[in-house]
Amino acid sequence: MSSTASPSDAFEADFLIHPEWLVPMTEKGLILKGHSLAIRHHEIVAVGPTETLKLACSASREITLPNHVLIPGLINAHGHAPMTLFRGYADDMPLQPWLEQKIWPAEGKWVSEEFVRDGAALAIAEMLRGGTTAFTDMYFFPDEVAKVAIEANIRVQLASPILDFPTVFAQDAEEYIHKATDLNDRYKNNGHVQVAFGPHAPYTVSDAPLTKISMLANELEIPIHIHLHENAREVLQSEQNTGIRPLERLNRLGLMSQLLQCVHATQLNDDEIALLADAGATVVHCPASNAGLASGICRTQALLDAGVNLCLGTDGAASNNELNMINEMRMAALFGKAGIENAAATSAWDVLAMATVGGARAFGREDTLGTLETGKFADCVAVDLGTINCQPVYDAVSTLVYSAQASQVSHVWVNGRLNVENGRLLTLDTAMLLETAGDWARKIG
Amino acid sequence: MSSTASPSDAFEADFLIHPEWLVPMTEKGLILKGHSLAIRHHEIVAVGPTETLKLACSASREITLPNHVLIPGLINAHGHAPMTLFRGYADDMPLQPWLEQKIWPAEGKWVSEEFVRDGAALAIAEMLRGGTTAFTDMYFFPDEVAKVAIEANIRVQLASPILDFPTVFAQDAEEYIHKATDLNDRYKNNGHVQVAFGPHAPYTVSDAPLTKISMLANELEIPIHIHLHENAREVLQSEQNTGIRPLERLNRLGLMSQLLQCVHATQLNDDEIALLADAGATVVHCPASNAGLASGICRTQALLDAGVNLCLGTDGAASNNELNMINEMRMAALFGKAGIENAAATSAWDVLAMATVGGARAFGREDTLGTLETGKFADCVAVDLGTINCQPVYDAVSTLVYSAQASQVSHVWVNGRLNVENGRLLTLDTAMLLETAGDWARKIG
Numbered sequence: 001m002s003s004t005a006s007p008s009d010a011f012e013a014d015f016l017i018h019p020e021w022l023v024p025m026t027e028k029g030l031i032l033k034g035h036s037l038a039i040r041h042h043e044i045v046a047v048g049p050t051e052t053l054k055l056a057c058s059a060s061r062e063i064t065l066p067n068h069v070l071i072p073g074l075i076n077a078h079g080h081a082p083m084t085l086f087r088g089y090a091d092d093m094p095l096q097p098w099l100e101q102k103i104w105p106a107e108g109k110w111v112s113e114e115f116v117r118d119g120a121a122l123a124i125a126e127m128l129r130g131g132t133t134a135f136t137d138m139y140f141f142p143d144e145v146a147k148v149a150i151e152a153n154i155r156v157q158l159a160s161p162i163l164d165f166p167t168v169f170a171q172d173a174e175e176y177i178h179k180a181t182d183l184n185d186r187y188k189n190n191g192h193v194q195v196a197f198g199p200h201a202p203y204t205v206s207d208a209p210l211t212k213i214s215m216l217a218n219e220l221e222i223p224i225h226i227h228l229h230e231n232a233r234e235v236l237q238s239e240q241n242t243g244i245r246p247l248e249r250l251n252r253l254g255l256m257s258q259l260l261q262c263v264h265a266t267q268l269n270d271d272e273i274a275l276l277a278d279a280g281a282t283v284v285h286c287p288a289s290n291a292g293l294a295s296g297i298c299r300t301q302a303l304l305d306a307g308v309n310l311c312l313g314t315d316g317a318a319s320n321n322e323l324n325m326i327n328e329m330r331m332a333a334l335f336g337k338a339g340i341e342n343a344a345a346t347s348a349w350d351v352l353a354m355a356t357v358g359g360a361r362a363f364g365r366e367d368t369l370g371t372l373e374t375g376k377f378a379d380c381v382a383v384d385l386g387t388i389n390c391q392p393v394y395d396a397v398s399t400l401v402y403s404a405q406a407s408q409v410s411h412v413w414v415n416g417r418l419n420v421e422n423g424r425l426l427t428l429d430t431a432m433l434l435e436t437a438g439d440w441a442r443k444i445g
Numbered sequence: 446m447s448s449t450a451s452p453s454d455a456f457e458a459d460f461l462i463h464p465e466w467l468v469p470m471t472e473k474g475l476i477l478k479g480h481s482l483a484i485r486h487h488e489i490v491a492v493g494p495t496e497t498l499k500l501a502c503s504a505s506r507e508i509t510l511p512n513h514v515l516i517p518g519l520i521n522a523h524g525h526a527p528m529t530l531f532r533g534y535a536d537d538m539p540l541q542p543w544l545e546q547k548i549w550p551a552e553g554k555w556v557s558e559e560f561v562r563d564g565a566a567l568a569i570a571e572m573l574r575g576g577t578t579a580f581t582d583m584y585f586f587p588d589e590v591a592k593v594a595i596e597a598n599i600r601v602q603l604a605s606p607i608l609d610f611p612t613v614f615a616q617d618a619e620e621y622i623h624k625a626t627d628l629n630d631r632y633k634n635n636g637h638v639q640v641a642f643g644p645h646a647p648y649t650v651s652d653a654p655l656t657k658i659s660m661l662a663n664e665l666e667i668p669i670h671i672h673l674h675e676n677a678r679e680v681l682q683s684e685q686n687t688g689i690r691p692l693e694r695l696n697r698l699g700l701m702s703q704l705l706q707c708v709h710a711t712q713l714n715d716d717e718i719a720l721l722a723d724a725g726a727t728v729v730h731c732p733a734s735n736a737g738l739a740s741g742i743c744r745t746q747a748l749l750d751a752g753v754n755l756c757l758g759t760d761g762a763a764s765n766n767e768l769n770m771i772n773e774m775r776m777a778a779l780f781g782k783a784g785i786e787n788a789a790a791t792s793a794w795d796v797l798a799m800a801t802v803g804g805a806r807a808f809g810r811e812d813t814l815g816t817l818e819t820g821k822f823a824d825c826v827a828v829d830l831g832t833i834n835c836q837p838v839y840d841a842v843s844t845l846v847y848s849a850q851a852s853q854v855s856h857v858w859v860n861g862r863l864n865v866e867n868g869r870l871l872t873l874d875t876a877m878l879l880e881t882a883g884d885w886a887r888k889i890g
């Protein structure tokens with residue numbers, strides 16, 4: 001990789017970045033020292049030895065990061081950004097009362113376009129500040145989320161919600177699907193926004209709309225993002241109602257393909273893992289939410305062994321309660337070990353791969369996102385490991401995953417533009433967000 | 446509690462603190478607003494309504510903390526501070542190769558009084574910065590740890606190590622025990638340092654020294670701190686070698702009392718939980734280390750239900766890899782739910798109690814530590830919840846446990862003295878610690 005990065009001719013760049021460690025994520029275990037990265041316009045234009053690039057590159061800005069690790073932007077592959085306004089609203093409750101007594105009534109009362117805009121802005125601020133450069137959002141009024149994302153300069157996959165029953169957003173499956181295809185028409189050439197079908201779950205969407213979604217997804221070549229096998233109860237009820245498990249039902253309805261993003265998937269048997277691997281489908285692992293809602297523990301090592309594409313999501317702040325991909329990586333590694341009593345399972349490198357290349361692959365964008373390589377979009381994150389809680393550094397990736405805090409993210413570039421500089425968020429007004437969140441809390445609480 | 450805190454007469458104080466939320470931990474669910482806390486010399490001298498205290502109290506310094514929660518100092522009840530120099534040295538490895546191929550050889554080569562001092566200083570800096578005001582240390586050369594702790598103004602319980610076999614610290618059980626009683630003689634009247642017997646584990650200390658430790662602990666009224674039922678293998682081997690489980694062996698040897706601190710305890714059956722409850726013994730829960738080493742998941746809710754005293758420890762940075770009690774609380778809550786698939790289990794309040802009053806009780810100091818009450822030592826921590834990642838705040842304790850980062854700890858008092866102010870550590874030289882850690886990493890790595 002660094003061979004592509006030793007330009008013999010002089011070139012110009014907007015940024016030339018000199019981190020202590022550069023982790024391109026092009027191969028497991030590769031940590032480059034004495035290497036730099038150059039950005040021009042939207043792209044990474046060079047990765048190579050610092051001395052070489054210093055000679056060849058004429059950069060508008062050189063940024064030296066003496067204690068920092070530079071990694072690809074983190075991809076938060078599942079969430080409900082507007083629900084950030086419900087963060088901490090109903091903790092320590094079992095799933096059903098949590099949904100039925102707290103979350104659904106609150107959503108019924110408060111969700112509006114304004115709620116979605118304000119909640120999304122708060123979520124995006126937290127995500128950018130913590131090194132997330134792309135996220136999935138599955139919520140009502142996705143157009144509003146798209147507007148905020150574009151303005152704040154973060155990439156988003158909008159999983160446009162689809163349900164059998166009416167909500168404030170649509171009346172029936174037909175209308176939800178229509179809204180999703182409409183949304184896709186509007187954003188299909190947008191570099192920041194991509195659209196997926198977001199059927200909520202097997203138990204809230206019936207066979208006819210699922211079949212239609214499958215057909216349209218293949219035709220439009222856009223992903224399907226669905227909560228699947230979140231907990232044992234869901235699987236049991238499906239077996240009672242349909243005679244088969246939800247994943248098998250999706251398979252029979254034609255959804256099993258590389259376009260499928262299965263969120264949670266804490267309940268998978270060996271056959272199901274083999275089926276996911278054969279289809280090239282993705283599992284979106286949400287360890288903190290699975291733990292907080294006591295849904296079960298995802299079999300990450302078995303999925304890795306089978307070659308299933310794994311990525312990582314925080315889920316919404318109502319169940320997590322943070323949109324913090326550094327902590328989420330640590331959670332994935334720890335639950336990956338604890339779940340099968342094997343301390344070598346689901347390593348720091350594995351979870352960093354989930355949070356970068358795994359997310360890019362799920363989004364169908366492994367050609368442009370997920371690694372630090374010449375020609376890819378310049379989505380890059382620097383994390384300052386020069387703090388007491390990270391010393392000593394024997395392996396920068398271990399330190400990043402197991403010791404660093406999100407507050408140590410110092411610089412974030414999305415699409416070649418600097419969003420976070422020395423820990424300060426540049427693209428959103430933090431003071432205004434704090435005020436707006438306070439206003440909502442007073443109304444809702 | 447606040448009734449004891451409305452002094453009718455004027456009084457003087459060193460600090461009068463006005464937090465947004467004050468969580469005294471005197472009763473579950475109690476969050477005081479519009480309340481303040483006064484410190485004079487080593488003690489909390491008043492907790493009461495802000496208006497009342499402002500009238501009555503003449504304070505050298507008033508500190509207004511407009512977005513902060515004030516809590517009792519966090520007690521990290523188990524660790525090996527000097528091993529911080531091995532942080533990240535050998536991650537993602539199974540327990541036995543981790544110990545046999547990496548940790549033990551490295552300890553054999555590097556552990557010395559200087560190593561202990563430098564490692565302890567690094568650990569203490571991280572702990573203070575993250576709101577820990579007291580910790581247990583189980584390591585060689587405990588005198589060195591004590592010196593650093595006193596200088597840095599943090600409380601420590603020294604679990605003086607005891608083994609059957611020789612190390613750099615002592616030759617046989619007799620000598621280890623002698624060193625522990627000697628240590629206790631030196632520190633028995635010290636407010637910052639207390640001594641416990643630290644038999645390493647049932648499988649490294651034989652019956653005769655355990656019996657002697659039990660006798661001496663009762664005589665001297667000092668705790669016994671031991672790794673116990675850390676994983677299934679330990680229990681199985683005991684059953685094979687002795688015919689009984691380790692906890693039953695300790696019981697027969699007379700160790701089961703309120704002086705006993707059982708560290709890890711991931712393998713407990715109902716009878717053992719009942720036995721611990723009857724004896725008034727403590728379980729020191731180390732969720733991140735248990736997960737990282739894939740040891741098992743502690744039955745926290747069952748222990749809480751049985752009334753066993755539970756406290757919280759990070760373990761050493763070689764297995765965690767952070768000495769971060771805020772993250773440790775979150776881990777305890779999440780593993781407490783995931784382990785039994787009950788989202789209501791092991792709540793935010795439960796884990797904050799473990800990290801404060803539970804630790805104080807384990808140390809035999811519930812009369813002077815663990816809560817914010819008039820007459821207790823002034824060990825207090827303020828955490829700034831006014832950050833994007835904590836909005837909105839519906840319940841300050843939920844926000845603290847599930848959303849806050851250790852970097853948000855703004856102020857830390859130990860024994861009435863300010864150790865951390867606006868996030869800056871006052872009692873240790875951070876720049877020098879970073880340099881020293883780098884030196885060790887170059888030598889060891």
